[in-house]
Amino acid sequence: MFMSNTIILIPSRMSAERLPGKPLLEVNGLPIICHVVKKAQETQIGEVVVATEDEEILNTVKKNHGEAILTSKNPQTGTDRIWEAFQKLNLKNIDYIINLQGDEPLIDINDIKNLDKLTKKNNCEINTLASKIDNKKNLNDQNIVKVQTENDLEKNRFSVAQKFLRQIDNQSPNTYHHIGIYEFSASTLEDFTNLKQSNNEKRYKLEQLRAMDNNIKINVSYANTRVIGIDTQEDFIELKKIMEYKS
Numbered sequence: 167m168f169m170s171n172t173i174i175l176i177p178s179r180m181s182a183e184r185l186p187g188k189p190l191l192e193v194n195g196l197p198i199i200c201h202v203v204k205k206a207q208e209t210q211i212g213e214v215v216v217a218t219e220d221e222e223i224l225n226t227v228k229k230n231h232g233e234a235i236l237t238s239k240n241p242q243t244g245t246d247r248i249w250e251a252f253q254k255l256n257l258k259n260i261d262y263i264i265n266l267q268g269d270e271p272l273i274d275i276n277d278i279k280n281l282d283k284l285t286k287k288n289n290c291e292i293n294t295l296a297s298k299i300d301n302k303k304n305l306n307d308q309n310i311v312k313v314q315t316e317n318d319l320e321k322n323r324f325s326v327a328q329k330f331l332r333q334i335d336n337q338s339p340n341t342y343h344h345i346g347i348y349e350f351s352a353s354t355l356e357d358f359t360n361l362k363q364s365n366n367e368k369r370y371k372l373e374q375l376r377a378m379d380n381n382i383k384i385n386v387s388y389a390n391t392r393v394i395g396i397d398t399q400e401d402f403i404e405l406k407k408i409m410e411y412k413s
Contacts, residue, residue, distance in 0.1 A: 169231050171261040172201060172212040172282055172349075175251055176202055177244035178268035180220045189268055191402055193409045196230065199223060200269035201276040201409075203232040209275045209284050212260075214270065219374070242363055243373040244350070246386070249359040252352075262286065263355050266367035267346040267395065272408065274309050274391035281349055286326050289356040291382055292325070296342035303328045306341065308332040309371060309397045311344040319388045327384040330372050342386070345393045354382060 178199050179191045185191075189199035196204075198214060206214040216227045216234040226372040227234040235254055241247045248265050262285060264278070277295055296313050298320065304310045311332060315325035319342055330344060349356065364379035368373075377384055396402055 169260055172264060173252070173255075173257065173260050173262075174206045174212060174214045174264040174266050174278075175267045176206065176214070176216045176266045177247040177251075178216050178218045178220075178223050178224060179247075181357065182269075184399075185402065188402065189218075189225060191396075193271070193406055194304065197226055198226060198271055198369075199268045200230040200232065200267065200404075202268050203227060203230070203272070204334050205273055205275055206264075206278070207232075209278045209282075210265070211279065213257075215251065215255065217247050219247075226358070233283065245350075245355070245373055246359050249355055252355070258379060259288060260271065261352055263350050263352060265348045265401055267394040270346060270392070270393050271396075271405070273345065273393050274389065275347075277387075277391055279387040279389050280389075281347065283313040283348040284385070288324070288351070288385065289351075290385045291351055292358075292374075292377060293349045293385040295345040295347050295388055295391040296386050297345060297392050299341065299343045300392065303335050305341075309395070309401075311346070313342050313344040313386055314338060315340045315342065315386050315403065320387060323388045327374075327378070327386050330374050330378070332372070342388075343392065345389055346395060359368055 199270045217237050219239045224234040235251050237247050237250045249395050313327050314329040317325040319325050364376045366375040
């Protein structure tokens with residue numbers, strides 16, 4: 167049994183618009199979603215559960231020594247899905263919920279641990295991760311979300327988010343590559359899911375804007391490792407090159 171008061175929930179579904187079926191695409195003989203589950207388990211932060219609407223994902227996760235729970239079809243966002251799963255699990259004494267994306271198998275377990283540590287130390291409502299932007303072309307890549315912070319994140323390792331953007335013309339100071347992981351206090355997650363989707367959230371397809379538009383502060387912790395989100399076939403090929411062919 168874990169002594170932690172944090173649970174890691176991983177939303178996952180087969181019907182991604184740009185790369186359908188991506189959770190079950192295999193790298194090194196293991197589906198992407200199972201690589202993510204394994205990383206989450208290695209943090210030893212708390213229980214790890216996949217929240218999915220697809221029995222195929224549920225069965226695959228369980229077959230590979232993970233836990234999973236079925237949710238309803240097509241909730242508004244991944245965060246709404248994890249809140250539904252959290253309610254179904256009916257766990258007691260959980261103060262924090264980590265929403266870990268199911269398509270980022272390269273995320274570093276030490277970055278997840280640091281996120282959890284800083285969230286609790288600073289009593290954050292929401293805390294997320296961001297890393298340095300190494301390639302300027304990523305500034306205009308709409309698949310890569312950027313975050314601008316109040317302070318220099320590399321220097322301070324922790325700051326407050328001011329803006330989340332998909333595309334920017336010139337890199338302003340304190341602009342970073344946002345990594346899709348959030349740690350919520352349990353009360354903030356409940357409040358978040360009771361809010362209507364904001365116009366900015368729907369326009370830019372960034373659910374964190376629902377929080378920003380409702381004056382919920384989002385903190386940002388610095389991640390030492392760059393993460394590749396798997397949104398396209400090209401992303402998947404790059405992931406395979408890194409994970410299968412590295413020396």
